[in-house]
Amino acid sequence: MLDRRSSRESLSIGRVRGHVWRQLSVGVCVVAILSTVGWAMVRFFLEPAASREGAAAPRPVIDLESYPESGTPMPETAFLPSFLVLDTPPDSPPDPPTSGDILAAARVEQASTSLQPPSLEMLVRLAKGDSVAKVLHRLGVATGDVGNTVATLAEHVRLKSLPIGQAITLRIRPAADAGAKALLLALTIRPEPRREITLEREEDGDYSVEEEVFEVTSKLQRASGEVEGSVIASAEAAGVPRAPLAEMLRAFSWDVNFQHDIKTGDRFDVMIERSWTSDGHEVDAGRVLWAELTTGGGAESFRLYRFKPEAGEEFFYNRAGESVVKALLRTPLNMSRISSRFGLRRHPVLKFTRLHAGVDFAAPPGTPILAAGAGRVVEAGPNGGYGKWVKISHDGGLATGYAHMSRIAPGVRRSVRVRQGQVIGFVGSTGLSTGPHLHFELHRHGRPVNPLTMARTAERTRLAGRDLARFKERVAELDFLRDTMTVVEDPVAENR
Numbered sequence: 001m002l003d004r005r006s007s008r009e010s011l012s013i014g015r016v017r018g019h020v021w022r023q024l025s026v027g028v029c030v031v032a033i034l035s036t037v038g039w040a041m042v043r044f045f046l047e048p049a050a051s052r053e054g055a056a057a058p059r060p061v062i063d064l065e066s067y068p069e070s071g072t073p074m075p076e077t078a079f080l081p082s083f084l085v086l087d088t089p090p091d092s093p094p095d096p097p098t099s100g101d102i103l104a105a106a107r108v109e110q111a112s113t114s115l116q117p118p119s120l121e122m123l124v125r126l127a128k129g130d131s132v133a134k135v136l137h138r139l140g141v142a143t144g145d146v147g148n149t150v151a152t153l154a155e156h157v158r159l160k161s162l163p164i165g166q167a168i169t170l171r172i173r174p175a176a177d178a179g180a181k182a183l184l185l186a187l188t189i190r191p192e193p194r195r196e197i198t199l200e201r202e203e204d205g206d207y208s209v210e211e212e213v214f215e216v217t218s219k220l221q222r223a224s225g226e227v228e229g230s231v232i233a234s235a236e237a238a239g240v241p242r243a244p245l246a247e248m249l250r251a252f253s254w255d256v257n258f259q260h261d262i263k264t265g266d267r268f269d270v271m272i273e274r275s276w277t278s279d280g281h282e283v284d285a286g287r288v289l290w291a292e293l294t295t296g297g298g299a300e301s302f303r304l305y306r307f308k309p310e311a312g313e314e315f316f317y318n319r320a321g322e323s324v325v326k327a328l329l330r331t332p333l334n335m336s337r338i339s340s341r342f343g344l345r346r347h348p349v350l351k352f353t354r355l356h357a358g359v360d361f362a363a364p365p366g367t368p369i370l371a372a373g374a375g376r377v378v379e380a381g382p383n384g385g386y387g388k389w390v391k392i393s394h395d396g397g398l399a400t401g402y403a404h405m406s407r408i409a410p411g412v413r414r415s416v417r418v419r420q421g422q423v424i425g426f427v428g429s430t431g432l433s434t435g436p437h438l439h440f441e442l443h444r445h446g447r448p449v450n451p452l453t454m455a456r457t458a459e460r461t462r463l464a465g466r467d468l469a470r471f472k473e474r475v476a477e478l479d480f481l482r483d484t485m486t487v488v489e490d491p492v493a494e495n496r
């Protein structure tokens with residue numbers, strides 16, 4: 001029997017943070033927002049080229065799907081890994097029912113006297129434009145009671161920022177006759193996974209409030225496996241949640257071209273931290289602490305450690321303490337295939353041998369071309385056999401050139417500054433070209449060099465001083481956690 005779960009193992013690292021829930025709740029919101037934004041970014045740059053022309057966002061390059069040889073008609077969905085074709089964002093609540101739907105109701109109390117109807121317990125979810133007050137009004141609760149309830153509740157819950165789909169449990173005593181009003185006996189709401197607020201009507205008609213704070217524990221999850229098909233599909237199958245998966249792909253994309261470099265037998269291994277409440281609710285979307293990916297069928301291996309330098313963003317570093325982010329992108333296109341490398345070759349149009357001073361990336365016409373690094377545009381316009389061409393000058397005596405564009409992006413002209421990853425134009429076949437592709441050049445002190453070799457060794461920022469010392473401690477800690485987790489490497493073989 002194949003049991004996928006056995007390839008993952010959870011380990012409590014026993015960090016109890018119940019007493020600081022207030023500060024953490026802010027953190028959780030930020031994490032949730034960041035992970036949503038991160039995921040939106042991944043989705044964004046995997047969308048078909050036509051739908052995002054002109055858009056600009058700094059980001060590394062991720063090649064996630066292969067596509068047929070250029071010239072073969074390509075279905076639009078060829079660009080979209082199956083999991084990206086989604087109707088709902090990954091972390092959204094279930095479809096909210098229409099306004100005021102009562103999802104569950106139960107008779108919880110028999111009438112104590114024949115004059116009083118029994119009370120009802122019900123679960124309501126907020127619909128779009130809904131509020132706690134509106135729900136209570138719909139249920140026929142007296143206006144004064146609604147006001148009291150909302151005022152009391154507002155001291156504990158930010159009522160205006162409750163999401164669509166927010167669950168509210170209510171206990172109501174319906175009106176005894178047509179002229180009377182329903183009575184709210186109790187209301188329970190969980191505005192965050194860690195907090196539950198219960199409001200109850202006292203004998204005297206006032207409402208009392210009780211807040212339960214659930215203990216939150218960070219748990220480590222590790223997932224590993226062989227890459228079959230794509231890194232995304234394999235990591236998902238091994239149980240890597242989406243937010244950490246997107247994070248991992250972004251970080252590896254500075255070193256790995258997912259389309260060219262992954263071969264049969266390559267493996268991934270990832271350790272994720274995720275927080276849970278004591279009653280089993282997920283508090284966050286999870287984050288990658290450490291990850292490893294091999295390329296070339298195990299020929300090379302890349303490792304990431306999550307770390308936050310004292311002055312700087314939290315991101316990933318290799319074991320040597322170098323940021324995974326590089327000055328130049330390895331591939332200035334999100335979806336591409338190398339169709340011709342740097343070096344001597346017979347020119348396909350001119351039919352004689354000469355130096356191919358760049359790298360050709362075959363890509364469908366209209367594919368956005370990204371600035372490989374931040375810099376200043378020094379040339380933008382027609383350039384003979386290069387067709388529509390853009391040249392950017394970067395720090396350190398480097399310059400990049402982009403040829404055969406179908407068009408140059410609006411605003412990209414001489415002396416304008418561009419950001420790394422900014423869309424500067426679109427793939428075409430202008431000039432001396434046999435089909436749609438990007439001819440990409442890298443110049444160092446005015447001479448063309450091989451962009452693929454150069455990008456591999458491009459300089460990275462390295463941690464130093466106190467940051468490096470702290471980083472080394474963190475590496476030892478993460479290595480220890482990873483090595484002390486039990487991971488069943490191959491659940492299939494295990495059960496054979």
Ligand SMILES: [Zn+2]
Nearest residue numbers: 358359360439
């Ligand atoms: Zn070329």
